[in-house]
Amino acid sequence: MTQKSIVFMDRDGVINIDTGYPHKIEEFLFNKGIFSSAKYLIKLGYEIIIVTNQSGIGRGYFQLEDFIKLNNWMLNQFKKNKIEILDVFYCPHSPDDDCFCRKPKPGLFKQALRKYNIDVKKSWMIGDKFDDIIAANYAGIENNILITSKKEIIKPIKITKNIINSISLIDQIIKY
Numbered sequence: 251m252t253q254k255s256i257v258f259m260d261r262d263g264v265i266n267i268d269t270g271y272p273h274k275i276e277e278f279l280f281n282k283g284i285f286s287s288a289k290y291l292i293k294l295g296y297e298i299i300i301v302t303n304q305s306g307i308g309r310g311y312f313q314l315e316d317f318i319k320l321n322n323w324m325l326n327q328f329k330k331n332k333i334e335i336l337d338v339f340y341c342p343h344s345p346d347d348d349c350f351c352r353k354p355k356p357g358l359f360k361q362a363l364r365k366y367n368i369d370v371k372k373s374w375m376i377g378d379k380f381d382d383i384i385a386a387n388y389a390g391i392e393n394n395i396l397i398t399s400k401k402e403i404i405k406p407i408k409i410t411k412n413i414i415n416s417i418s419l420i421d422q423i424i425k426y
Contacts (some may be wrong), residue, residue: 253369256336257420258386259289261302261380264413265324271306273307273316275323283414285331290417292333296374299337299366301385308344317342329403337362354381359389362372376416393420 262268267279288298306312323339328335339358342349351357362368374393375386383394395416410416 251367251369253367253372254336255296255372256362256368256374257296258299258301258362258373258375258391260375260377260379260382261300261338264376265300268326271311272323273306273312273320275320278320278324279396280327280414283412283417285328285333286329287413288333288335288415289331291331291420294421296368297336298333299336299362300340301353301362301375301382302338302340303353303381304340304342305344305352308340308347314342331385337365353379354384354388356385356388359385359391363389374420376413 259265262272265281265284266272267281269277270281273276291298304317306319307314315339321340325335325338339351339361341349341353341358343349345352345354349355349357353359363370370390371392373391374395375382375391376397377383377386378393380396383396386394395410397410397412397416410419410426
């Protein structure tokens with residue numbers, strides 16, 4: 251069985267603007283370039299998995315049903331743009347729960363690795379927080395891009411300002 255090359259993406263801050271615990275459709279604003287970037291990654295042979303902490307559930311800000319409704323709507327928006335998201339893995343716990351699935355722990359990635367035959371050496375993580383990158387590294391995914399405007403540099407993280415620049419960076423790296 252052929253191993254899958256995956257681009258893992260965080261949700262809030264990468265796919266959508268992080269407005270602080272978005273859980274309603276009217277609050278969910280896609281980041282500029284997300285659809286064209288996702289299409290390009292698929293054209294390159296990658297599949298996309300979303301890995302997202304959703305502590306608003308554990309904190310009582312919204313219910314699991316709210317997340318599921320928004321998640322289904324988001325996936326439908328990708329489908330309308332002819333983009334198939336392979337899967338979404340989420341952690342509903344608050345930071346106080348000390349669970350294994352909440353990033354920076356690798357539980358969400360481990361779930362994906364158990365479910366799919368993933369080539370970690372050819373896969374990537376695109377996140378907007380260091381916790382995203384740390385979790386990916388713990389799971390064996392060493393190709394990481396941090397989307398941030400901060401000037402902090404930690405290797406082996408590639409840092410860009412937005413999703414469009416992330417895709418360009420992946421494209422440049424795999425071509426060489």
